[in-house]
Amino acid sequence: MSKPDSKVPPVTATLHLVNKTPDHSRFAECLLAMGQGDYLLLMENAVVAVADCRHRLPPDTGFLVADARARGLGDEPSEKGPQPLEYADMVRLTDRFHRIVSW
Amino acid sequence: MSKPDSKVPPVTATLHLVNKTPDHSRFAECLLAMGQGDYLLLMENAVVAVADCRHRLPPDTGFLVADARARGLGDEPSEKGPQPLEYADMVRLTDRFHRIVSW
Amino acid sequence: MDSTPAAGLPGYSLVISGGLYSSQAPATALAFAKALVSTGHRIDRVFLYGEGVSLASALNTPPSDETDWTRAWQELLTDQDIPAFACIASALRRGLLNQQEADRYQRPAANLADGFVIAGLGEWVQALADSDRVIHFPGGA
């Protein structure tokens, strides 16, 4: 099972938690607000973004497996694509990042 | 005070009630669904669309005066722009249109 | 307000699915309902669905300098003798119970405000059949 990179991010970096669909204005706002070293976690309705051809997701993107499976989306890690995460992986992320923004 | 045209619309025509901001996906969906003879009524948060330079509103558009005044928007009728409507004018619209769709 | 419906005008039902503080729906619907009444229209029924059932709680306690939308609606419903229904499935999930449902599910209290009745979606289907116009006031988010 793939895990978020466990090295500690720079103190300025931000973990972005998004639970809105890609059609919601907050989704695009979040992508605009992402900087170097940031991580994007897709939760709840936002997981449908992994199948959405309209948005290019940042390299450091994960999605909650439980939300994805519920919505019939694969949980196989891909070489470059978003990484499947369990809730415990989400805890590892929130442990690592000092600044966590919910969108 | 300007009133919606009181002639009876064709039976196929639709009155569209929109209460979402222009940034909400339903707003654009509504504009796409409008046809000949339809009327667009901006309500609640949707009234900010009268000040929004991004959307071209259809010629037959009205907005609720109470919602516009609350949000600091003018209620003067303009030659071509959206028409200010009281709730009683909204009733005249819903009387006239047989098909009314809320977005 | 004139409470005698004029002949020839369409009869209305109103559906409110926007929540009390998550939307403006109950307030807009009330202003529209008053305009209907004052122009001599008949309001057949009001149906609360989804988040809209929040309007019908007897426990809503806004600060005294804010509008009490539940009470304002109750006054119109009583004055004009308009039946108002809260969908039972929406209501139970969201903690809106009359005494009968509170007893049935052994909950500690009932909180349905006077003037509202718990009923099924059949009342909405009936509104579509009975009323010339069914106007929907959804949430706005």
Add this chain to the structure above:
Amino acid sequence: MDSTPAAGLPGYSLVISGGLYSSQAPATALAFAKALVSTGHRIDRVFLYGEGVSLASALNTPPSDETDWTRAWQELLTDQDIPAFACIASALRRGLLNQQEADRYQRPAANLADGFVIAGLGEWVQALADSDRVIHFPGGA
């Protein structure tokens, strides 16, 4: 679940502002809270705000074959001895009252579920000061 917080791990507070049926927030927050507990983290407090107060109603009555999120949260709060607060301003407007507020405003009943306390925004400010992480679970619409 291991209930002994490990030294050196950050302490958490959770803020839920998404409603019970208008969002997935209470459910996601619960899954996350359980993951925190099972990995040895401390949860300092839970704060319900805005539509999020809907979780704390003792009258929520989902069908018996659906998850009862209020009860599921109560179990975690009790097991782990986590204080949970519902913002008083959000709660009163939305018809969530403890006995004291029901008496004060002469409302017919109280409906605050066991395990939750009515409190001011100061509890949230305190969470920002006390906890290493404050995770917010908003509505999703």
Add this chain to the structure above:
Amino acid sequence: MTDSAVLVVIDQPPYGDWQGREALDMAFSLAAFDRPVALLFRGPGVNWLRPGQDAGPLGQKTVSRNLGAATIFGVEALYADTTSLAHFGLRDMEPPAETVSPDAAFYRSFSHVVQL
């Protein structure tokens, strides 16, 4: 498609809130009273039609079983917006739905359009 049918629209993905389920209940209710009704999945709502859903780990019931029974219970038609299907990379649909590009003419073919 009956010209007096009600169209119920679902435009949010499943499981994120109760809106889609309550829209579905409206459709089933109409069908139960023998009123013609159809469903339209639009925008992120097309994700209701994605095969292989399992909401058990979320503590919810999987909606596809309900939806699969729609036509059995009397829902006349299921429609899915072609553009939205493409956006979300949906080729197979479960249950199958008729693809449409909803425009004024489409919405006008129904007596009522319900969007929660």
Add this chain to the structure above:
Amino acid sequence: MTDSAVLVVIDQPPYGDWQGREALDMAFSLAAFDRPVALLFRGPGVNWLRPGQDAGPLGQKTVSRNLGAATIFGVEALYADTTSLAHFGLRDMEPPAETVSPDAAFYRSFSHVVQL
């Protein structure tokens, strides 16, 4: 701008729901406890800053009076997104706010960012 300040974001117009008011209450609460806090108006939320509001006919209290007191009550700064102001044709702001183009660096200058 203090680097440990909390940023509270408002991105919906006033009066349509209670979200903005409850966000404002959060900001005022922080200020009351002497915690540094700033407000950002973004998207349709910039309409909070439009002069001449009167919500009386809606049965609500006008928010601009509250908002005007923000700096008096200790809110450190009011920011408004430049692009959103242009979208909604806002030139005058009441109360005045500092225009910004919020990007990663902007959000990173705050210890917490709160969006209801």
